[in-house]
Amino acid sequence: MLRGLIMCELCGLTYSGVYSRIGKNKQNERKYYRCNGRHAYKKLGKPQCLNTTLRADDIEKVVLETIKKAEGSNGAVWDDIVKKCEKSGLNSDSIEEALTSLMDKGLIFEPVLGTLKTT
Numbered sequence: 212m213l214r215g216l217i218m219c220e221l222c223g224l225t226y227s228g229v230y231s232r233i234g235k236n237k238q239n240e241r242k243y244y245r246c247n248g249r250h251a252y253k254k255l256g257k258p259q260c261l262n263t264t265l266r267a268d269d270i271e272k273v274v275l276e277t278i279k280k281a282e283g284s285n286g287a288v289w290d291d292i293v294k295k296c297e298k299s300g301l302n303s304d305s306i307e308e309a310l311t312s313l314m315d316k317g318l319i320f321e322p323v324l325g326t327l328k329t330t
């Protein structure tokens with residue numbers, strides 16, 4: 212579930228989460244974020260947006276690494292992680308989405324409200 216909408220910096224449209232099946236028997240699902248201006252541009256009467264499609268895995272990897280570097284023994288401050296990831300070029304909505312997903316996967320947890328730790 213998308214908690215927030217990711218805005219495209221090039222065309223101002225929103226990104227949608229899309230799933231594509233990969234692997235020999237298409238057994239694996241991979242999540243991507245794609246700008247709506249890439250495929251719905253005709254309907255919208257706009258030129259096609261060429262902004263990159265983001266792989267959810269890649270975003271999560273960056274966020275997880277950032278937490279690992281910052282957590283120390285007491286965990287990392289949620290807001291600091293968001294700021295650090297923004298500096299790496301990630302959009303704040305995609306960071307929040309990645310944090311939620313990492314928690315769902317059990318890779319990080321929130322020991323104290325507003326604090327993040329890897330498991």
Ligand SMILES: [Zn+2]
Nearest residue numbers: 219222246260
């Ligand atoms: Zn776009």
